[in-house]
Amino acid sequence: MDKVSPETRSKMMSSVRSTLTASEIGVRKIVRSLGRYFSEDNSLPGKPDLVFRRSMKVIFVHGCFWHSHQDCQKSARPKSNAKFWNKKLDDNIRRDRTVQITLQEMGWDYLIVWECELRKAPDLVRQRIGDFLTASIAMFPSRQRPYS
């Protein structure tokens, strides 16, 4: 993790968005194999990786390091430049929370797929995605819109 400077890493990350990560490709494959269609819709908060408009559901594919996956080896924080990294990663955590709350308030459900899960247990991830996409409103209380 410490081999590149923070500046270089930041630059690397900002350029990443235009190309899909292996995890994003993996999740897209799973969704397609389930016979589900998704769109990319950059207008939603947090720019979810996969958007299911009609059912108002989104999937985020999260990198364990960048989104501080809890209790995950991959989310260990760099020891050098600790101050820089702590701030950056804490900001990400805060932003993720805000995005999740905003989406729920808008009536959207979200599912987070972690990079490490996808690598270690793709079948389990497939199951979770399938359940999430077929689940009804009752299973996801956030779908109940208070304003309608």
Ligand SMILES: [Zn+2]
């Ligand atoms: Zn992880």
